[in-house]
Amino acid sequence: MVSEIKTLVTFFGGTGDLAKRKLYPSVFNLYKKGYLQEHFAIVGTARQDLSDAEFKQLVRESIADFTEDQAQAEAFIEHFSYRAHDVTDAASYNVLKLAIEEAAQKFDIEGNRIFYMSVAPRFFGTIAQYLKSEGLLATTGYNRLMIEKPFGTSYATAEALQNDLEDAFDDNQLFRIDHYLGKEMVQNIAALRFGNPIFDAAWNKDYIKNVQVTLSEVLGVEERAGYYDTAGALLDMIQNHTMQIVGWLAMEKPESFNDTDIRAAKNAAFNALKIYDEAEVNKYFVRAQYGAGDSADFLPYLEEKDVPADSKNNTFIAGELQFDLPRWEGVPFYVRSGKRLAAKQTRVDIVFKAGKFNFGSATPAQESVLSILIDPKGGVQFTVNAKRVSDAFDTRTIDLGWQASAEDKQNTPEPYERMIHDAMDGNGSNFADWNGVATAWRFVDAISAVYTADKAPLETYKSGSMGPDASDQLLAANGDKWFYTGQ
Incomplete structure (x- = not known):
């Protein structure tokens, strides 16, 4: 009742x-x-x-x-x-x-x-x-x-807005909406992580090799060139949605599951996020624009309506985030988002380290991957090692998966329904707090400054692909690769 x-x-x-x-x-x-x-x-x-x-x-x-x-x-x-x-x-x-x-x-x-x-x-x-x-x-x-959203267009504008709001409201009265935090499978991150001792105990540098967050779109700029050419993927998707998802993944374990403790745990991670200088931006981030594709309907970005012919706007961003915490020492968090990619997909892939046990076979155990499928089909997939059906003791990976049923989807509250309800209840767990917003802006501003000064390469990628080769090379430098390939 x-x-x-x-x-x-x-x-x-x-x-x-x-x-x-x-x-x-x-x-x-x-x-x-x-x-x-x-x-x-x-x-x-x-x-x-x-x-x-x-x-x-x-x-x-x-x-x-x-x-x-x-x-x-x-x-x-x-x-x-x-x-x-x-x-x-x-x-x-x-x-x-x-x-x-x-x-x-x-x-x-x-x-x-x-x-x-x-x-x-x-x-x-x-x-x-x-x-x-x-x-x-x-x-x-x-x-x-x-x-x-958007809560500001830079750290300076966000801080000015925060000061204006705090003239009338206390910060705990402010509910900053990021509708991704209202998505069912984003909220499932906490259930999977803290509700299962096997993952809770392994959610650290000893077991996790890297963390990957993908927000890919198949559509191009469409009718939004006026806004999008001033924002790009970095401001449109990374500063807000992506960073809020990363907050759930990187946070420390909260003392309890109330909004105060959840925000404190997230802030412990956000406060440890490394802010990059110009050289590090070029080392750890890739920007790109989409070019033509196999379909004649795929115009290059520079030929889209209302896009300036000399635009350096990023329609794709990939990067590596680093958290200066004992939990995450040496563990890269990879993020990417872009338009005109191979598939519409919002997902998290937790890549665990490969087992070192020697089976004496030609195919050693591979990395296990926990995938949280957020959109368009909610689900969980766990890729684990098992024996290949053969005379020899070779290994292969198999998928253990669950996908949201039609009944689940029918009963799932829409993000805005959930967030309005939470605000009525005074539950700020699924809203961005000022510290998280400020950290995201400081991090993104450092990248934007390099791009605004045009001091970073601007790659191109084929429409319908998963981004430029430089995105793959970013991970390869650490001996990693993107788990999701758009298939």
């Missing part, structure tokens, strides 16, 4: 695409599961001038594909209201304040306010400060701020 959550959520950007595609269906799922019952309210706000009835119709359409019982949907929609609002105008906040207070009174909600910012990042600090100065924060219960 679930417990009812009493809360009032205000969605800034309430008429936007994210709200319609993800946020309102996620809140509806929480309602259908019983987490939200009678004492909740949703206030939408944006510049668009809509009546309550028009806004409710927008919500009705956004949840249509998730509606089995129309009467249930209508009861849910009754908890929604809307006010047009200019986030840059202090006087406009009084209109929003009255709407929030009316909704709180109507549904008997004392305090417990969440403000979700699905707006352009340049407004984050402005909204936070006006929420406080214009009296929109609750005086009882809690106040929490949910913030979409």
